[in-house]
Amino acid sequence: MKPGTTTTPDMKGLLKYLIASAAFFFIGTVHGVIQVIPSVRAWLDSIGSPYGGPGHMIDPLAHAHINVVGGVVLLCMAVTYYMFATISGRPIYSYRLVNHSFWWTTIGISCFYSSLLFFGILEGHYLLAHNSEAMEKIHHVYGPTIATVATVMGMGFWIFFANIFMTAKRYFSQRHDA
Numbered sequence: 001m002k003p004g005t006t007t008t009p010d011m012k013g014l015l016k017y018l019i020a021s022a023a024f025f026f027i028g029t030v031h032g033v034i035q036v037i038p039s040v041r042a043w044l045d046s047i048g049s050p051y052g053g054p055g056h057m058i059d060p061l062a063h064a065h066i067n068v069v070g071g072v073v074l075l076c077m078a079v080t081y082y083m084f085a086t087i088s089g090r091p092i093y094s095y096r097l098v099n100h101s102f103w104w105t106t107i108g109i110s111c112f113y114s115s116l117l118f119f120g121i122l123e124g125h126y127l128l129a130h131n132s133e134a135m136e137k138i139h140h141v142y143g144p145t146i147a148t149v150a151t152v153m154g155m156g157f158w159i160f161f162a163n164i165f166m167t168a169k170r171y172f173s174q175r176h177d178a
């Protein structure tokens with residue numbers, strides 16, 4: 001690939017990053033508007049947001065992560081892959097890993113966000129119903145669930161880091177040999 005030429009068929013795979021990033025920003029902005037509606041705000045405050053408890057899961061955790069991981073990080077991943085290949089004039093180490101970092105991050109953030117909303121709403125309901133027993137039972141399921149989906153999301157980051165590091169390693173070793 002000559003320096004400056006960019007759009008190989010493999011690169012088209014980055015388009016899904018841009019679409020997913022826009023979609024997650026859309027969800028995050030709608031979430032942001034809903035959580036300032038006075039009745040919703042009052043409910044979130046009554047279940048502990050933003051300081052702790054179930055409310056904290058919804059605002060700021062779910063809201064922050066759908067925007068920063070779903071919106072910003074996916075965009076940064078695509079930009080890094082595109083810019084590295086364009087500036088170096090060399091392909092990314094593995095386009096299979098480009099797809100893997102996309103799907104692990106996207107499935108991870110979707111499940112992380114849905115879990116925070118689901119457990120936040122359910123535990124909030126039991127908190128307001130003064131049903132601490134049910135709340136505790138649900139919270140016991142929340143722990144392993146959020147740890148699992150957080151790991152899936154983390155895998156997306158770590159595959160991306162590995163792919164970029166291997167691309168850089170190959171680029172600099174080839175430059176060194178040249």
Ligand code: HEM
Binds near residue numbers: 060065069154157
């Ligand atoms: C695999 C990736 C990630 C995981 C598993 C993760 C997980 C978490 C968890 C569990 C918390 C809550 C800690 C608590 O109980 O207070 C948290 C807080 C936070 N995270 Fe992440 N995070 C990730 C990536 C990121 C990234 C990339 C950013 C920003 C670019 C970010 C921004 C934040 C912020 C701002 C908070 C604090 C929210 C608050 O309480 O005000 N996270 N994260």
